[in-house]
Amino acid sequence: MPQPLQPHIVDPAASRDFAASVVSRLRSAGHEAYWAGGCVRDELLGRTPADYDVATDAPPEIVRNLFGRRRTLAIGAAFGVITVLGPKSAGQVEVATFRADVGYTDGRHPTEVIFCSAREDARRRDFTINGLFLDPLTGAVHDFVGGREDLAAGIVRAIGPPAMRFGEDHLRMLRAVRFAATFGFAIERDTRLAIERMAHLVVAVSPERIAAELRGMTSGGGRRLALELLEETGLAREVLPEVAPADEAGRRTWRELASIVAAIDEPSLPQALALLVMPGQERSLAAIATRLRLSTFEAKAARWLHAGLESLGEAADLERRPWSTVQPWAADTRGPLLADLLRARAACGRGDAEAAAWFTRQVERPRHEIDPTPILTGDDLLAAGMPAGPAIGEVLVRIRTLQLDGRLTTKEEALAAVREGG
Ligand code: ATP
Ligand code: MG
Helix, strand or coil, X not given: CCXXXXXXXXXXXXXXXXXXXXXXXXXXXXXXXXXXXXXXXHHHHCCCCCCEEEEECCCHHHHHHHHCHHHEEEEEHHHCEEEEECCHHHCEEEEEEXXXXXXXXXXXXXXXXXXXXXXXXXXXXXXXXXXXXXXCCCCCEEECCCHHHHHHXXXXXXXXXXXXXXXXXXXXXXXXXXXXXXHCCEECHHHHHHHHHHHHHHHHCCHHHHHHHHHHHHHCCCHHHHHHHHHHHCHHHHHCCCCCCCCHHHHHHHHHHHHHHHHCCCCCHHHHHHHHCCCCCHHHHHHHHHHCCCCHHHHHHHHHHHHHHXXXXXXXXXXXCCHHHHHHHHHCCCHHHHHHHHHHHHHCCCCCHHHHHHHHHHXXXXXXXXXXXXXXXXXXXXXXXXXXXXXXXXXXXXXXXXXXXXXXXXXXXXXXXXXXXX
């Protein structure tokens, strides 16, 4: 997945032109060079590549000299990868010397790379659809692995013996699911059987990488298929044991939840987790967030959305509830995401559609209406002679509730209520 070092807004056309110019430059210097991997797959599928990778027979030092030290980064040089920086709007291109990866020992990283031919470079890649080369100057495709056929047929197939390839790098099992889901492809039978047999090994992959794959799977268009495949292959049991189904009833629920996740307008990992974790199971959610090392932002969002669903999700009578109990959900910056979840659930027959629509309307009201300026502040209370201390906060909360519920409208009324209520 793309991990841009230059987080500028990249213009797809500029980025494509730059990636072609990199190939052209290498070619002029007498080297073999092609676009390689995911960008070729995306081009042939008519999708806009997120980023471009170039593969070449030029060794890293030559690549650096050709594009200049100032325009290159050598972070991946040990693996033969030089990053070539383009104009701001074009982003960057990874230029990788044709290589074979050898000596996988930890289920994730090769211990050594050997520079080699394009044909051999294709064979170290994970899936046939990711093993293609494209000459952007002529449009010619170089296919050493049968990738074109699989791309046309919609098949994710490991290059070489699947068990060996997944044994080298366990992350590939999650990548297989993500690609199948993203493109609506089938996972080839032997490739899939190998995943089913080896799913338990995926726990050796770093939590960050697992989380990155889950992010990709749950935020893309194929998220329903991704969740179904995770479950069917046994990967869900490994990467999300807290929520993975254990029996047939659980599997039915999982499929139902997958269809709700598919109905979300603004999908993300926190949104999906808030739905997948059953009500009352916030400890599972916390466990998932910790294990996968989710960002604080994601973990908080997931927890908040989960609590929001618990509080509002089953209510058909939202409208009749005291506004002060609904307002904190509606006024929060994440209110629109919660509205999205309620709507998606209702669309799949869970929870009340009217209530979800009503909540959405509340979230959309003008700011000053859903979150009016407090009629009473701490300073007001101090000025009225109340001693500083935690009691001030408690009083403010009580007054805020009464204000939101329309039972107090002015500062004077509020102060009077404080005096009476003690
Ligand atoms: P996307 O960027 O859309 O997630 P991608 O296929 O471009 O998909 P990247 O992670 O950007 O994926 O990798 C680029 C290419 O490098 C892949 O297409 C594949 O050829 C090769 N590759 C990436 N990760 C692996 C891996 N774990 N094992 C083998 N080859 C890999
Ligand atoms: Mg990529």
